[in-house]
Each structure stands twice: as C-alpha cells, then as structure tokens.
Amino acid sequence: MGDLVAGSGLVPGTVDITPNEDGLPGISQLETIVGAVMTIGLVLSVLALIISAVIWGFGANSSNPHMASRGKVGVLVSCGAAVLCGASVALINWGWGVGQGI
Template sequence: MSAVLDILTTTLTVAAASGLVSAEIDVTPNDSGLPGIAALRTIVGAVMTIGLILSVLALIVSAIVWGFGANSSNPHLASRGKIGVLVSCAAAIITGASVTLITFFWNVGQTVS
C-alpha cells in the first residue's frame, strides 16, 4: 500500500511540475446546450404535478384505512393507515421541495474545492 501511495505521489508531483494538471476547470449548466430543454422542463413539471396528486390520493385512502381500522378494532389496519398517512405526507413534502433540495445541494457541491 505504501509503494502505491509513493508512486501516486510521485506521478502527481511530476504532472503538476510539468503543467499537465489544469489548475481550474469551469463548467456551468446552460439552457441552450441541447435542444428540447424547455420541453424537458415541462415534462418534469407535469410529473411533479402527478406526484402531488397521487400523494393527495394516497393520503385520502390511508386516512380511510386508518378510520376503518380504528372503528373496527383492528390495530393492524389502523397502524397501516397511520403509516400510509405519514408516507404520503413525506412524499408530498419531498415532491414539493425537490427543486429547492436539488438547488441547495448543487450550491453545496459548487463550494467543494
């Protein structure tokens, strides 16, 4: 292991001294790089809408299951309904916050040096 590290260190030192290693690479996302970016944004927005609608549907169904379980003295069914309510709310939160989360982590990644 030590020999591999020595070889790697020597190789990097030689590459840096000879100018083979670039000091800065600057790549940023652009809106005009590929055709169809606007259509892709529209598709992603539509998928987010479908995800939110399905989260609401799951919340309604889970609340009904929870209610049936509670009123029929079936703790297994009631607990499944509770879990469904929590999962559907979490799915709605993640779907709604997805753009903000990606932007946040993109900005964090840009600060890594």
C-alpha cells in the first residue's frame, strides 16, 4: 500500500476483460435463440408492412384520409422495425467499439 503514494509514479495495473464464449454454459444456445427472435421480428415486420399497405390502399380508395394516413404510418413503422432488426448486430458492435474507445 505504501508503494502507491501520490506522486510516486506508480499506477495500478490496467484491467483487460473481453467477452468470451466459454465463460458460461449455454451461450451458443442463447445466440441461436436471439437469431430466431430476429427472424421472428423480420417476419412480423413483413406482415405489418403487408397489412399497412392494404389499409393504406383501402383508405385511399374509399376517400378516407384518416385510414390512408394510418396505413402510411404503418408502412414507415414496419420498415423502421425491419431496419432495426437487420441492423441490430451492427449497431451493438458499433456501440461496443465506441465504448472500448472511451
């Protein structure tokens, strides 16, 4: 303890911890589950896009601007959800890289 006196020039060692796939059992199964959830999210985004496009079409053809507007919003939201599902791994890796740079 006496070696770490202020101004002595000694600093404690740095911590070097990185993620690993061997630390806990079941990590590979968890990765499989996350991949399946991503697939479900993409499939549901496609379903939402189809339903929203149909609502948009019905609203436009029946002179119902409120329904057409809701359909347009649904199309945008479903596309945004698909982008987030598809980009989730890249976004997390980017955030990890930003965090490592701090």
